[in-house]
Amino acid sequence: MASSRTPAGRRSAPSRAAGFLAWAVYGFLVLPSLIIVPMSFGDKDEFQFPPQSLSLYLYEKYFFESNWMDATFESLKVAVATTVLSLLLGVGAAYGLARSDFRGRKFLTLFLLSPMFVPVIVIALGLYLYLGSAHLTGTTLALVVGHTVLTLPFVIVTVLAGIRHVDRNLEVAATVMGASRWTVLRRVTLPLLRPTILVAALFSFLTSFDEVVVSYFIAHVQQQTLPVKMYSSIHWEISPVLAAISALLTALSLVTCLAVAAVQRDRQHG
Amino acid sequence: MAVFLLPAVLFMGAVFLLPLLVVVYTSFSEGGFTLQHYRELVSRPLYLLVLKNTLEISGLSTGLTLLLGFPVAYHLARQSPRRRAFLIIFVMLPFWTSILVKSFAFTVLLGQNGILNSAIAAFLGDGAKVKLLFNRVGVVIGMTHFLLPFMVFTILASLLTQNPDLRRAAEIMGAGPLRIFSRITLPLSMPGVLAGVLLCFILSMGMFVTPALLGGRTDIMMSNLVDFHVRETLDWGVASSLSVCLIVLTAIFTLLLARVRGGQLVPSD
Numbered sequence: 001m002a003s004s005r006t007p008a009g010r011r012s013a014p015s016r017a018a019g020f021l022a023w024a025v026y027g028f029l030v031l032p033s034l035i036i037v038p039m040s041f042g043d044k045d046e047f048q049f050p051p052q053s054l055s056l057y058l059y060e061k062y063f064f065e066s067n068w069m070d071a072t073f074e075s076l077k078v079a080v081a082t083t084v085l086s087l088l089l090g091v092g093a094a095y096g097l098a099r100s101d102f103r104g105r106k107f108l109t110l111f112l113l114s115p116m117f118v119p120v121i122v123i124a125l126g127l128y129l130y131l132g133s134a135h136l137t138g139t140t141l142a143l144v145v146g147h148t149v150l151t152l153p154f155v156i157v158t159v160l161a162g163i164r165h166v167d168r169n170l171e172v173a174a175t176v177m178g179a180s181r182w183t184v185l186r187r188v189t190l191p192l193l194r195p196t197i198l199v200a201a202l203f204s205f206l207t208s209f210d211e212v213v214v215s216y217f218i219a220h221v222q223q224q225t226l227p228v229k230m231y232s233s234i235h236w237e238i239s240p241v242l243a244a245i246s247a248l249l250t251a252l253s254l255v256t257c258l259a260v261a262a263v264q265r266d267r268q269h270g
Numbered sequence: 271m272a273v274f275l276l277p278a279v280l281f282m283g284a285v286f287l288l289p290l291l292v293v294v295y296t297s298f299s300e301g302g303f304t305l306q307h308y309r310e311l312v313s314r315p316l317y318l319l320v321l322k323n324t325l326e327i328s329g330l331s332t333g334l335t336l337l338l339g340f341p342v343a344y345h346l347a348r349q350s351p352r353r354r355a356f357l358i359i360f361v362m363l364p365f366w367t368s369i370l371v372k373s374f375a376f377t378v379l380l381g382q383n384g385i386l387n388s389a390i391a392a393f394l395g396d397g398a399k400v401k402l403l404f405n406r407v408g409v410v411i412g413m414t415h416f417l418l419p420f421m422v423f424t425i426l427a428s429l430l431t432q433n434p435d436l437r438r439a440a441e442i443m444g445a446g447p448l449r450i451f452s453r454i455t456l457p458l459s460m461p462g463v464l465a466g467v468l469l470c471f472i473l474s475m476g477m478f479v480t481p482a483l484l485g486g487r488t489d490i491m492m493s494n495l496v497d498f499h500v501r502e503t504l505d506w507g508v509a510s511s512l513s514v515c516l517i518v519l520t521a522i523f524t525l526l527l528a529r530v531r532g533g534q535l536v537p538s539d
Contacts (some may be wrong), residue, residue, distance in 0.1 A: 044527070238377065
């Protein structure tokens, strides 16, 4: 559906109606991100929109006061570890699924992807009961493991889709010339998958960095992650510092989303 | 090759499957085997009310998301690839934005002294203010915002696979744009629409953050009740039996979704 115009050059009624509604919805979609930014430059401990005068007061509070920074570092640590773990497990799994054929392969795919369709609260409760009985709740390891359950299916799906674009003949050629299976993966397949893996990594990082439900269940009060601290703050007493944090998180999302869009465009053209 | 699969399968078995089994086990046990947690669910009106809430809010949000998402997908499908790549950022940004950032923005936007109500009060006076937060309206607005990218991407994928020759043929044979839309584009997009609706319904039934932060006390959904039992009453048995009900509900719709997608959970192309 590439052409948007009828031969006469006028736009049809359905597409005009859709265009009007579509722009309204685009507005609705970006509205929350848009109002956050001016608010984050407010100079008082109360909400004003638009703020009377601009200042970096809320940013200073975030960076230098209270323990928001501790929570941010905890989240960063968990997100980096989650990204590494989900890539290690996920890229291998996707490669195994794409390049092998055995009975039960479809069932195994279903199993590996199923966390996407299980309500997060159930996963959170399960980990809470399971890790709790092993006295592992409240550790950074528990958070990394819990987040990886959520990100792994997406890494597998992304890499599976990426492998489909990898020309199998290149792998065959390398094998014919005597490369071992491991060398083929390391020297041929993985380099070709680099953009896909980058997308999967960004996704894992951001998902873990923003994850709240599992963390809320298995983190202890002393090792709150940034989203858990934000959740409590929105739930109990809204702190204006949230505006500055939200603006920074929105900037992070925007950068990630543009990076993913760029990678995907390159893949389509390259 | 299957050896590459092993680590992921072992990992998921140990920290996804086993914890789920623990939930199922907890839901049936209290010293020994028992059905008392499930009996409690059917005997207390609160649980039926929350089930009704969950289905109503999910249905309402999914319906609204379809109404808003279809025109967006249709609009995107009719753009040149270059322009589409630009416009799609409007849909991708909220998809990549933390649900907490969005919830925070909505509390500021929809609150009694929020941006929207201040604007209403400035034009129409204080009496015209509407309650948009901590009630069902707030939850549905927040959830629709969360669901829209999923709906748009699913329908867009199906619109983009349509053969443009069909529309061209209809046009040559004299069909007007409305007729082409209602007889070709819309019917052909139905599998995508159905997949989008099922996906959004599945996602909404498990929502936790949005109803907790934007909803009122009477608008809690099943997830919030699970949280309540873990945190407030420490009743893991009831929390687990609620979770099992939630899994069964989502599983039914997930199977339907896999059916619509020709036996796959995730579209393969």
